[in-house]
Amino acid sequence: MNAYDTPPLPGLTEPAPADRPAADSNGLPTLRHLDWPALVAELDTDGVALTPPLLTPEQCAQVREMFDEPGLFRSTVTMARHRFGEGSYRYFAHPLPELVLALRRQLYPPLAHVANTWAARLGEPGFPGLHEDLVAACAAVGQHRPTPLLLRYEQGGYNCLHQDVYGDLTFPLQVAVLLDEPDRDFTGGESVFVEQRPRAQSRPIVRRPEQGQGLVFAVHHRPVRSARGWSRVMLRHGVSTVHSGRRHVLGVIFHDAR
Ligand SMILES: O=C(O)CCC(=O)C(=O)O
Ligand SMILES: [Fe+2]
Numbered sequence: 001m002n003a004y005d006t007p008p009l010p011g012l013t014e015p016a017p018a019d020r021p022a023a024d025s026n027g028l029p030t031l032r033h034l035d036w037p038a039l040v041a042e043l044d045t046d047g048v049a050l051t052p053p054l055l056t057p058e059q060c061a062q063v064r065e066m067f068d069e070p071g072l073f074r075s076t077v078t079m080a081r082h083r084f085g086e087g088s089y090r091y092f093a094h095p096l097p098e099l100v101l102a103l104r105r106q107l108y109p110p111l112a113h114v115a116n117t118w119a120a121r122l123g124e125p126g127f128p129g130l131h132e133d134l135v136a137a138c139a140a141v142g143q144h145r146p147t148p149l150l151l152r153y154e155q156g157g158y159n160c161l162h163q164d165v166y167g168d169l170t171f172p173l174q175v176a177v178l179l180d181e182p183d184r185d186f187t188g189g190e191s192v193f194v195e196q197r198p199r200a201q202s203r204p205i206v207r208r209p210e211q212g213q214g215l216v217f218a219v220h221h222r223p224v225r226s227a228r229g230w231s232r233v234m235l236r237h238g239v240s241t242v243h244s245g246r247r248h249v250l251g252v253i254f255h256d257a258r
Contacts, residue, residue: 023056027059031106034110039216043173043218046205047235048205048215048217050214051213053210053211053212053213054175057211057212060179060211063100063179063248064150064180067248073092076088077091083160084159084160085239086158088151089152092146092150094146096146096148100252105131108131109129111216112130118223119172122232134171138167143167143169145258146256147254151248151249151251152246152248153248155244156242157241158238158239158240161236163219163237164253165219165220166255166258167258171219171254174217174253176214176252178215178248180246181210182208182210185246186243187245189240189242190208190240191209191215192240194237196233220234220235221234
């Protein structure tokens with residue numbers, strides 16, 4: 001059983017306005033245009049869902065440029081050093097930039113609804129309905145460090161298949177927002193997912209978001225209906241080689257890290 005009540009899934013009663021991102025009076029994203037029931041259906045089928053643009057091209061440029069402001073980050077990882085791939089990523093420090101915070105807070109409640117449905121299917125503990133309560137739950141188990149990150153791949157860059165687990169408390173969904181325009185700013189660099197099914201061969205899934213679009217996907221596993229009820233299917237994600245140009249992604253992970 002879930003230990004938390006989850007607010008109803010937004011979008012079930014309100015019509016989705018336009019299929020493009022809007023900004024509030026502070027220039028921060030507002031995500032009222034997302035068709036959550038459609039995204040949930042996609043997540044339940046594939047474990048991966050592609051959103052309409054979450055950020056405008058201007059907001060994408062704004063976030064991309066943050067990569068070169070070292071003061072915004074708590075740590076930088078050179079992927080080749082750990083054999084994670086080729087490229088680098090930086091974890092944002094507190095206080096998170098307003099735009100990153102806005103995405104994290106606004107994407108969380110509908111995803112918590114999905115997470116709680118998945119948890120109930122798998123007999124796992126549930127999650128709070130508000131992101132601030134998830135952050136508090138993380139802190140209570142020693143996970144204090146923010147996990148949103150910016151990734152940069154140059155020509156030849158890639159990201160090996162992995163899972164973003166940073167402690168015992170793992171929120172099961174995450175979002176990656178593409179900040180560049182494919183085939184203009186870079187070529188190659190597809191988003192790659194591999195679903196490892198029980199007692200079966202693995203399924204590859206490839207997505208090519210446009211600039212500003214987000215990919216929502218399972219962090220480690222998700223429920224899939226089987227003959228004996230629900231079983232866990234593992235998902236790993238990565239990025240194929242960038243053939244030319246530079247590719248940037250904003251990674252929004254909801255649990256904090258140890
Ligand atoms: O660059 C990508 O598309 C993958 C980013 C990633 O691994 C993440 O957001 O956790
Ligand atoms: Fe990742």
